Amino acid sequence: MDSQTLLRLDREHVWHPCTQQKDHETLPPIPIERAEGVYLIDKAGRRYVDAVSSWWVNLFGHNHPRLNDALKTQIDKVSHHIFAGFTHEPAVELASRLCALAPAGLNRVFFTDNGSSAVEAALKMSFQYWQQTQRPQKTKFLSLTDAYHGETVGALSVSGCSLYRDIYRPILLEGFQVQGPDCFRCPYGLKRDTCQSPCFEALEQLVSDRHREIAAIIVEPLLQAAAGMRIYPPNYLCKLRELCDRYDVHYIADEIATGFGRTGKMFANNHAGVSPDLMCLSKGITGGTMPLAVVLATDRIYEAFYGDYVDLKAFLHSHSYTGNPLACAVAVEVLNIFEQENILGSLADKEALLADNRSRFEALPHVGEVRQLGMVWAVEMIKTQEGKIPYAWQDRMGLEVYKQALERGVILRPLGNVIYCMPPLTTPESVLQEVLDVAFEAIVEVTRL
Ligand code: PMP
Numbered sequence: 328m329d330s331q332t333l334l335r336l337d338r339e340h341v342w343h344p345c346t347q348q349k350d351h352e353t354l355p356p357i358p359i360e361r362a363e364g365v366y367l368i369d370k371a372g373r374r375y376v377d378a379v380s381s382w383w384v385n386l387f388g389h390n391h392p393r394l395n396d397a398l399k400t401q402i403d404k405v406s407h408h409i410f411a412g413f414t415h416e417p418a419v420e421l422a423s424r425l426c427a428l429a430p431a432g433l434n435r436v437f438f439t440d441n442g443s444s445a446v447e448a449a450l451k452m453s454f455q456y457w458q459q460t461q462r463p464q465k466t467k468f469l470s471l472t473d474a475y476h477g478e479t480v481g482a483l484s485v486s487g488c489s490l491y492r493d494i495y496r497p498i499l500l501e502g503f504q505v506q507g508p509d510c511f512r513c514p515y516g517l518k519r520d521t522c523q524s525p526c527f528e529a530l531e532q533l534v535s536d537r538h539r540e541i542a543a544i545i546v547e548p549l550l551q552a553a554a555g556m557r558i559y560p561p562n563y564l565c566k567l568r569e570l571c572d573r574y575d576v577h578y579i580a581d582e583i584a585t586g587f588g589r590t591g592k593m594f595a596n597n598h599a600g601v602s603p604d605l606m607c608l609s610k611g612i613t614g615g616t617m618p619l620a621v622v623l624a625t626d627r628i629y630e631a632f633y634g635d636y637v638d639l640k641a642f643l644h645s646h647s648y649t650g651n652p653l654a655c656a657v658a659v660e661v662l663n664i665f666e667q668e669n670i671l672g673s674l675a676d677k678e679a680l681l682a683d684n685r686s687r688f689e690a691l692p693h694v695g696e697v698r699q700l701g702m703v704w705a706v707e708m709i710k711t712q713e714g715k716i717p718y719a720w721q722d723r724m725g726l727e728v729y730k731q732a733l734e735r736g737v738i739l740r741p742l743g744n745v746i747y748c749m750p751p752l753t754t755p756e757s758v759l760q761e762v763l764d765v766a767f768e769a770i771v772e773v774t775r776l
Contacts, residue, residue: 362389385615401656417655443477471507475553543577556705587611591701705747731769
């Protein structure tokens with residue numbers, strides 16, 4: 328199909344996510360034909376650095392020979408089969424290796440097929456756990472403002488980004504929400520690196536008052552990604568774990584974005600040395616090749632669902648593609664690559680490169696903050712330094728930077744006034760430098776007026 332026909336049919340029939348369809352009149356979607364390492368390549372042969380890992384899923388580059396081989400090998404055995412009453416080696420191997428890697432105590436793995444559905448399953452598991460352990464009044468979930476946990480109704484209910492959520496408010500679950508940490512505009516005037524998270528007090532107070540009704544607290548550990556790559560300190564998670572223990576409330580860690588090395592460690596919880604009761608993983612789990620998600624649970628939670636048929640305790644939650652063998656086989660290969668290619672060990676130099684570029688961005692008059700956590704890097708642009716006044720959302724500053732970078736062959740993504748990169752973990756340093764140089768030029772260009 329030639330490009331023109333493709334774009335015409337796209338305009339006529341395809342409903343793209345997260346896009347004002349009308350924007351396609353001025354900025355049509357780019358038809359991608361193939362990919363190679365960190366590059367997406369369009370039909371005209373133009374190469375784009377995928378510096379956002381295609382929405383944070385890609386870990387080791389596109390068209391990866393080892394991941395492709397794992398898929399090809401599995402496809403010749405079986406692509407998919409029912410996972411109720413049947414099992415297969417890739418799922419079993421993946422589950423046992425994830426448990427060995429995960430924070431201590433997470434010994435059970437439940438399979439779903441995307442991040443939102445993993446969050447739904449975790450919320451239901453927590454709720455049902457309390458129903459089956461004589462605490463049926465624990466029915467509500469507590470989450471943070473500006474959190475993002477997915478778009479399905481349950482996941483959206485515990486999300487806080489008003490842009491995604493407000494219109495659906497009448498159909499969302501009732502729960503509790505407390506102010507999340509906002510280190511850039513810290514109300515206490517503290518610094519992220521040295522503070523002891525006094526902002527945790529609001530959460531502590533609410534849990535102390537209402538813990539009898541609260542089943543679980545769900546957070547994105549250390550990084551509220553969709554909120555604008557907001558980063559907060561590990562001691563917040565330590566306090567959260569302690570609070571959950573004190574009041575018998577589950578801690579659900581949504582590591583869908585942070586898992587698999589993005590933050591410099593395998594999981595963000597490792598920075599704090601804490602173990603959640605339930606942990607959701609997706610995105611990087613298959614290195615960006617197949618949809619797959621899991622919920623890891625403690626034995627304590629699992630056992631509350633264990634019983635005779637007549638006890639009616641089972642977790643009656645399933646998806647047709649649960650435990651898909653292709654996805655599991657490629658996820659096992661992802662773990663092999665982590666293990667055999669020293670991926671985590673190779674990140675320090677790349678992280679240092681990102682950090683070394685910080686000061687030149689900070690010197691720009693409209694850069695409010697440069698944030699970095701492992702391989703996650705973001706710049707928040709502001710209208711004035713005095714009072715950290717943001718640009719109006721209608722200015723679409725992030726989008727303007729995105730467009731400038733795209734013209735220069737680099738895919739960054741905007742989140743309001745924030746522009747970020749979250750490149751594949753194997754991105755060569757020369758390409759990382761190019762990404763930062765392009766981001767710099769694009770920000771200068773857009774903010775100079
Ligand atoms: N939780 C977090 C922290 C996420 O970043 C995302 C996706 N951006 C989700 C949940 C939802 O995952 P999915 O898009 O696969 O439904």
